[in-house]
Amino acid sequence: MPNEPAVPLLNVQIDGVWHQFPKGTRVIEACEQVGIFVPRYCYHKKLSSPGNCRMCLIEMGFPRLGPDRKPELGADGKPIINWMPRPQICCAQDVAEGMAVRTDSPLVKECQRGVLEFLLINHPLDCPICDQAGECPLQEFSVDYGNSQSRFLENKVKKPKAVQLGPRVTLDDERCILCSRCIRFCQEIAHDDVLGFVDRGSHTVLTAHPGRSLDNNYSLNTVDICPVGALTSTDFRFKMRVWFLKETKSICTSCATGCNTVIGTREDVIYRQTPRENDHVNSSWMCDFGRLNYKYLEAPDRLLEPQIRSEGRLVPADWPTAIGQAALQLKQFAGSEIAIVASGRMTNEELWLTTQLANSLGVKRIDIVPRRGKADHILLSKDRNPNTNGARLILGSSSAPGAKLLSIASAVRSGAIKALVILKENAMHLGLSVEELGQMPALIVMNTLPNEATQNATVVLPACGFAEKRGSMVNGKGRLQRLNRAVRPPGNARDDWEILRDLLQATGGGNSLHSIEEVFRRISETVPQFGGLSLSKIGDAGVHILQIEELPPTQPQDQKAIEEAIEIQTRRRAVHEQVHEARARVGASSIEREAAPPR
Amino acid sequence: MTITVPRPKLNWRERLYLPAIASGLAITLKHFKNMLFGRTKVTMQYPEQKWDSHLPDYYRGAPALVRDSGGRVRCVACQLCEFICPPRAIKIIPGEIPPSDRFAKVEKFPQEFDIDMIRCIYCGMCEEVCPEQAIFLRKDYAITGFTRADMVHHKEKLLEIGGVMHGVVLKWNEKK
Amino acid sequence: MNFFFIITSLIKIAIVLGVILFMVSYAVYAERRVSAFIQDRVGPNRVGPAGLLQPLADMFKLLLKEDFTPRTTNTFYYWLAPCLAVMPAIITIAVVPFGSTLFGIPMVIADVNVGIFFVFAISSLGVYGIVIGGWASNSKYPFLGGIRSSAQMLSYELSLGLAVIPVFLLVGSLRLTSVVQYQIEHGWFIAPFIGDWMNPWKWLLTIPMIISFLVFMIAIFAETNRLPFDLPEAEQELAGGYNTEYSSMKFALYFLGEYAAMITGAAVVVTLFFGGWHFPGIPDGSHGWIFGLINIAVFLAKVAVVIFLFMWVRWTLPRFRWDQLMRLGWLFFFEIALVNIFLVAGILAYMTP
Numbered sequence A: 001m002p003n004e005p006a007v008p009l010l011n012v013q014i015d016g017v018w019h020q021f022p023k024g025t026r027v028i029e030a031c032e033q034v035g036i037f038v039p040r041y042c043y044h045k046k047l048s049s050p051g052n053c054r055m056c057l058i059e060m061g062f063p064r065l066g067p068d069r070k071p072e073l074g075a076d077g078k079p080i081i082n083w084m085p086r087p088q089i090c091c092a093q094d095v096a097e098g099m100a101v102r103t104d105s106p107l108v109k110e111c112q113r114g115v116l117e118f119l120l121i122n123h124p125l126d127c128p129i130c131d132q133a134g135e136c137p138l139q140e141f142s143v144d145y146g147n148s149q150s151r152f153l154e155n156k157v158k159k160p161k162a163v164q165l166g167p168r169v170t171l172d173d174e175r176c177i178l179c180s181r182c183i184r185f186c187q188e189i190a191h192d193d194v195l196g197f198v199d200r201g202s203h204t205v206l207t208a209h210p211g212r213s214l215d216n217n218y219s220l221n222t223v224d225i226c227p228v229g230a231l232t233s234t235d236f237r238f239k240m241r242v243w244f245l246k247e248t249k250s251i252c253t254s255c256a257t258g259c260n261t262v263i264g265t266r267e268d269v270i271y272r273q274t275p276r277e278n279d280h281v282n283s284s285w286m287c288d289f290g291r292l293n294y295k296y297l298e299a300p301d302r303l304l305e306p307q308i309r310s311e312g313r314l315v316p317a318d319w320p321t322a323i324g325q326a327a328l329q330l331k332q333f334a335g336s337e338i339a340i341v342a343s344g345r346m347t348n349e350e351l352w353l354t355t356q357l358a359n360s361l362g363v364k365r366i367d368i369v370p371r372r373g374k375a376d377h378i379l380l381s382k383d384r385n386p387n388t389n390g391a392r393l394i395l396g397s398s399s400a401p402g403a404k405l406l407s408i409a410s411a412v413r414s415g416a417i418k419a420l421v422i423l424k425e426n427a428m429h430l431g432l433s434v435e436e437l438g439q440m441p442a443l444i445v446m447n448t449l450p451n452e453a454t455q456n457a458t459v460v461l462p463a464c465g466f467a468e469k470r471g472s473m474v475n476g477k478g479r480l481q482r483l484n485r486a487v488r489p490p491g492n493a494r495d496d497w498e499i500l501r502d503l504l505q506a507t508g509g510g511n512s513l514h515s516i517e518e519v520f521r522r523i524s525e526t527v528p529q530f531g532g533l534s535l536s537k538i539g540d541a542g543v544h545i546l547q548i549e550e551l552p553p554t555q556p557q558d559q560k561a562i563e564e565a566i567e568i569q570t571r572r573r574a575v576h577e578q579v580h581e582a583r584a585r586v587g588a589s590s591i592e593r594e595a596a597p598p599r
Numbered sequence B: 001m002t003i004t005v006p007r008p009k010l011n012w013r014e015r016l017y018l019p020a021i022a023s024g025l026a027i028t029l030k031h032f033k034n035m036l037f038g039r040t041k042v043t044m045q046y047p048e049q050k051w052d053s054h055l056p057d058y059y060r061g062a063p064a065l066v067r068d069s070g071g072r073v074r075c076v077a078c079q080l081c082e083f084i085c086p087p088r089a090i091k092i093i094p095g096e097i098p099p100s101d102r103f104a105k106v107e108k109f110p111q112e113f114d115i116d117m118i119r120c121i122y123c124g125m126c127e128e129v130c131p132e133q134a135i136f137l138r139k140d141y142a143i144t145g146f147t148r149a150d151m152v153h154h155k156e157k158l159l160e161i162g163g164v165m166h167g168v169v170l171k172w173n174e175k176k
Numbered sequence C: 001m002n003f004f005f006i007i008t009s010l011i012k013i014a015i016v017l018g019v020i021l022f023m024v025s026y027a028v029y030a031e032r033r034v035s036a037f038i039q040d041r042v043g044p045n046r047v048g049p050a051g052l053l054q055p056l057a058d059m060f061k062l063l064l065k066e067d068f069t070p071r072t073t074n075t076f077y078y079w080l081a082p083c084l085a086v087m088p089a090i091i092t093i094a095v096v097p098f099g100s101t102l103f104g105i106p107m108v109i110a111d112v113n114v115g116i117f118f119v120f121a122i123s124s125l126g127v128y129g130i131v132i133g134g135w136a137s138n139s140k141y142p143f144l145g146g147i148r149s150s151a152q153m154l155s156y157e158l159s160l161g162l163a164v165i166p167v168f169l170l171v172g173s174l175r176l177t178s179v180v181q182y183q184i185e186h187g188w189f190i191a192p193f194i195g196d197w198m199n200p201w202k203w204l205l206t207i208p209m210i211i212s213f214l215v216f217m218i219a220i221f222a223e224t225n226r227l228p229f230d231l232p233e234a235e236q237e238l239a240g241g242y243n244t245e246y247s248s249m250k251f252a253l254y255f256l257g258e259y260a261a262m263i264t265g266a267a268v269v270v271t272l273f274f275g276g277w278h279f280p281g282i283p284d285g286s287h288g289w290i291f292g293l294i295n296i297a298v299f300l301a302k303v304a305v306v307i308f309l310f311m312w313v314r315w316t317l318p319r320f321r322w323d324q325l326m327r328l329g330w331l332f333f334f335e336i337a338l339v340n341i342f343l344v345a346g347i348l349a350y351m352t353p
């Protein structure tokens, strides 16, 4: 980062080569930066370093000082090193001026072999049934640095197996190598100090404090960082071997944080979601709520076929029929008689196509449903819609999300609105009764799962869940990130953007868009904040397109809260208008102020 | 490059072809005769004659799951064979052994273990890779069925073919 | 008398027809076994003892197959052609004496005085089955097969006819029973010297008679579309030729026709050159019904040997090229047969009986 304070650079010799590192760099990191990997178990760069596994032992030394307290120089003009007689751990040590380390000396190799032998003494060696096998550093380092034969003749220590540490985490104490990563994570990241070691020597076991359980919303991160198969996810345990999993980089869509993830799938079945490191978003973590929030994609009642209402019943139809029917129904009405309820869970591309659809039909009433929960000040944010910011930018609405919902609802009641398009939302959020929905002349619903609205719909369009499609979203902090397709949609469900594109074409608006890249290009041409970007330029880590200090305001879901929120919004809009005028006078147009309206 | 192969010049006897025809007839007649009197060795009459007794020890027939002398199904559903199998003939759904079981320590067992014998190429990779000595290629080779589904050997069938294997490492003993 | 004649004729027809069909099916079986043996294989040996019920299985298979008529065919002719192919081959057998007499009844269905003409006239109708089938299939391979077949049959019919003229020059009658009778008295035409060892004329006569036999035999090969003259079928070139578009029973009829033609051909050869039902030392049916039966058996045995010859040749020789076939027919056999007639005529003119 450019504006970081200048840190003095220190000279360090690693394996005989001199390098420079800024002050404060861990030796283990310094080695890694120059491409030398030092094996480690307890060290994790996002956690403190207790230095208790001893796997990272190296040789360390300092320049020999002459009588003048200056380093004595050798024949090559470099300082002569005084090597310490005993090996040192490199994970808890910062680099120092003139420091020298050896990572591949015979002593180091001997140490590594020895440490591994100790670690494996009581280790059950049951890799065939261990979930970690395939991504286990104990396995890998044993091959890389360890002995191929065991010399241990005594009986192994027996420890508890399959311990339920919490609702989502199962512990196998025999496999634990006592690295304490999980304990430190709970203390330092989750701020929930529940784990600890009890007993001594080879009988030491990891356990939860009496009366406590590892039930915080970040418990599954301990499974990720546990270097061995001791901590396992109860959900994923024994389901699938990791080497079968196809890994797709994506993002979590369960809240506005948008944690970066890797989705592990095999043959179109999602087996797990794990966090992907991104220091701008989620560090190396994600919450359990988001991590496990993919099961609905495999719900038995997923919408699989397009359906149209015929003689009072929903009957399956093919796509052209369903789209044609939807377009026909919409074209019967004037734009003022139609309302569109979109979702903050839709991608930018889908939202943009929604606006195009609204424009082509002349629809003015369009809004998204806000969704709010409790923030935990770690990762989980109040706003549970992953793309509120994207919706705000693309729909171009000046009001807060959800502000128009009440007026739409009352217009439906009064009969002013005759056609309702519900995209990826539950129409019940509008506060309308099932009967009122059932009387709509046209209720076009696009969703993944059925709800009251789909049951009363005139046309049902089955769409994709987050892991089944591509697209982009803007998270709560204004970072544009990408979704990727990990599995194919089930049945006849289709990509949301394709459905919207077809609907757009069938209603007579818009010309052909053949790929999602093209849709994004059109967004980047029309919405200034997206200017100059393309789907591929977003990259795996995302791009910041907004500077938002605070997460945008959101509203709870229930009807009363919406009403309250709408009231507040109405007041806000008055203030907002003033700001708008003021800004028009200054000529500034900055999204920051819009994103954080004055209270 | 064209190579011109000259036609051989034939003399009048050859051009008559009759000697050639006659010798041809003689050859075929000889074969006929030898067959008729059983003097020619022909292919083995398979279903009636079998070479089961001559099968070498290293013969690779149908892969099968074995039990050890204690009657335990040795497979622990590690899915390594599923991974290594070149034609992807193996499909395993692992299950968890209930804690009340005598072998609860083994934790995993194959809930379903299917080998599609239409796909299997009898390569023996599964036997090679198995860390538990649980899958072996036996001497069965006459694998037939009326439908594709018939040709999938489920766990029961595999265990039936496999039977009990003596002399394998008993890894999951009390000390373990 | 007339009534008696009709009854016996009908019985004979029924029996002969049955025997022919039986022989056809076993000829197919024999062909498969013979070819297998020649090629050091085992051949069909699964159905029944030594595979003897194989023809039955084949029959059921062919009957149960889907009888498919392609949409582009000329349906009437397409259906007619297989019947045309099988009929002539079976009708021809009517004039061939397959035994002496049984209970005083002559063992020939129709002892026509123009027997050999009847044979040629009817058997050459067989080509219609093939030509029409090839044409009606409305498909290029069958069409080519049909064309080849007509040209080939026309060419070889000539040699066929000319080759037998020496026989009738000697016999002086076109009646096939007379041919057999003549051979009983004067020795088989393939070896006219038998029984008259001292007569040098008979020895001289052997040469043209053997030529006659060879030409006739080869022409019969061509007429029955057997390898080396199976150009109309030529699996490798024409994918089966005229019968490509046929399936099920219609295909079976073609098959039947081909083998029936082969059997008839063999019967004619036996009658003309191998003394028919006669075997030296075995008296005819007038000496007791048992001899009548033995005569029939002798005839069938001779036919079987000739059929074996057919098969043996088929599994030995490769197929001719089309131009070679035509050249051979027109520029060689035709002339040979012609010259042969004069040779025999010359010998006859000077021969002292």
Ligand code: SF4
Pocket (backbone or CB within 6 Å): A123, A124, A125, A126, A127, A128, A130, A131, A132, A133, A134, A136, A137, A138, A139, A175, A227, A228, A229, A230
């Ligand atoms: S923790 Fe690693 S070494 Fe231990 S059993 Fe599991 S995979 Fe094997």
Ligand code: SF4
Pocket (backbone or CB within 6 Å): A175, A176, A177, A178, A179, A180, A181, A182, A183, A206, A222, A225, A226, A227, A228, A230, A231
């Ligand atoms: S359970 Fe895993 S992370 Fe925790 S101390 Fe043991 S090995 Fe380390």
Ligand code: SF4
Pocket (backbone or CB within 6 Å): B063, B081, B084, B085, B086, B087, B088, B089, B090, B115, B119, B120, B121, B122, B123, B124, B125, B126, B127, B137
């Ligand atoms: S023998 Fe080879 S192909 Fe067959 S199941 Fe085993 S690994 Fe797969």
Ligand code: SF4
Pocket (backbone or CB within 6 Å): A128, B074, B075, B076, B077, B078, B079, B080, B081, B082, B092, B126, B129, B130, B131, B132, B133, B134, B135
């Ligand atoms: S490799 Fe062996 S133990 Fe593992 S799943 Fe296959 S048979 Fe079972």
Ligand code: FES
Pocket (backbone or CB within 6 Å): A039, A040, A041, A042, A043, A050, A051, A052, A053, A054, A055, A056, A057, A089, A090, A091, A092
């Ligand atoms: S990584 Fe350094 S002591 Fe564990």
